[in-house]
Amino acid sequence: MRIIIDAMGGDNAPLEIVKGALAGQKRWGVDIVLTGDEDAIRSAMKDCGADEVPRGVEIVGTTETVEMCDDPSTVFRRKKDTSMGVGLTALRDGKGDAFISAGSTGALLTGATLLVKRVRGIRRAAMAPVIPTTTGKAVLIDCGANAECTPEYLVQFAYLGSFYAKRTLGIDNPRVGLLNIGAEDSKGTDLQKETLQWLQKAGAEGHLNFIGNIEAKEAIKGGCDVIVTDGFSGNVMLKSIEGIGSYAGSALKSIFKKNLLTKLAALLVMPGLNDFKSQLDPNKVGGTAFIGISKPVIKAHGSSNAEAIENAILQAKEFAHSGIIDDIEQNIDLMKVEKE
């Protein structure tokens, strides 16, 4: 297994990316290809104590970087030699099994779509982070790749999310819910109302384990394994979860810092609190898979540190092993929504 990593993407590139790549290479037993400025990567390796490029690691030198301010729709035409574009092309050409970048989400999505291509028949690739729930985990699809969606996109997301939950979370027959503002069939906008009918049909025909509309609160309680929604609402949900997670973190910190007794209390519950914190910590998850692309592409958080990259490597390895892309290709006929 060979993982290609954009060494120049994200707020902490290249040092943390390189550090995480070296750690992940050893820990998960994969080969690594780093794309980016060769001097900068070598210098980062030295800072990690590696004077030579380690065995199992390769550098593909590039001269340009996709910046956050670059227009995603034109950057790969304007800049031909970016760490992201070269990495995606290497993935397309079979020089690796998965690609990871902590760079611009928009550019990565556009690049994956243009260079690696979607699975034939898939209308839009989606971002599908795994979020914590009271009883376990759930896949949230889409969470920002497609702000404006059609019922067909959402029906496809339901299948993509279901395969992903099955293959990467190991959930048999994942329960698929349509994110809505109430459980009743009449709730939501036209998008939800029309999507609901298609998903009910897919459920009745036994193609999906569709449980109906679900509110955000019930989803977080563990009411379903796959939360299907448009990229706008999905992003609002994801960012709200992150926001309240950090709100709770700072509230708890100030509670425990109050005086000597509360500081003692903090010591007593520290292991539990750390577990709780890590459930809500994006660095522990690693990244978000782009589902619907014909090869594995993982978006790591822009603020990824070495630990996040290390975890993203495991995630990429598991994604590449999972067989989810085969699932999608073999079931593409089910995902066609034609106006009757």
Next chain:
Amino acid sequence: MRIIIDAMGGDNAPLEIVKGALAGQKRWGVDIVLTGDEDAIRSAMKDCGADEVPRGVEIVGTTETVEMCDDPSTVFRRKKDTSMGVGLTALRDGKGDAFISAGSTGALLTGATLLVKRVRGIRRAAMAPVIPTTTGKAVLIDCGANAECTPEYLVQFAYLGSFYAKRTLGIDNPRVGLLNIGAEDSKGTDLQKETLQWLQKAGAEGHLNFIGNIEAKEAIKGGCDVIVTDGFSGNVMLKSIEGIGSYAGSALKSIFKKNLLTKLAALLVMPGLNDFKSQLDPNKVGGTAFIGISKPVIKAHGSSNAEAIENAILQAKEFAHSGIIDDIEQNIDLMKVEKE
């Protein structure tokens, strides 16, 4: 000040509603009108230790109740003598200064619009809960009344939310943000892109303190005082916050229950934890104001207990005192969005 309360609305009616009404009447020095089944209300009063209807409390007997399964758009035509409809009519007719119900949100919104009417010129009334942020509080408008919105609705919500933040949260010159999936002007759907232009114009002209697009995470960090969005996304945000709040609550509970030492720790930080919990507890807030209606209407949570009703009474009193409806009426010309 006279507050009309639907004694039959919500999961815990009439006992908890009546209990909260009696407590609120004494505590906040207001008169109360209870609408609903007279026998049931009197019996609930007895359970609260009041053999007679207390001074300052009045019962208006009704024979019907709006049920959760009733169609909001027809219920007030089909059922002429409901506790909700009679209460709203009494508000319209000046028999009270505000109305509170824990019953069906959809029916209350429709009833308020049909019976009490919107402020002239307001396209849609919005639900505007106050949510906790890391640095204080923010108004989230809309959060479910209008799943499908136009730019004009959102521009009006910006003004409504701004007046509400100023008048009820006491924030001078409230910072208004447009909820979006990124801060850049190009983010979001057509709805956000068009609304952004109108709000930027209102900001440039000095009518609103508009700070631009804001992500859910930044909003929860306290990045603005008024979060403007459509009812679908707003509901997803609100319910995600509630969901993660209860997730955090149950996670903390299990951390502290682990063993004797962690139970000791719980005792040491109990006051702080209770404060934290109450910040995320809907019963402490009381209810959500419907803004844009020509008189104060407050939706209490469906699961409201007596404490929630007591707090909703204070909220209704403050709303009626605040002058926000005058603000809206006097500034209605600013809120007109005409295609140029």
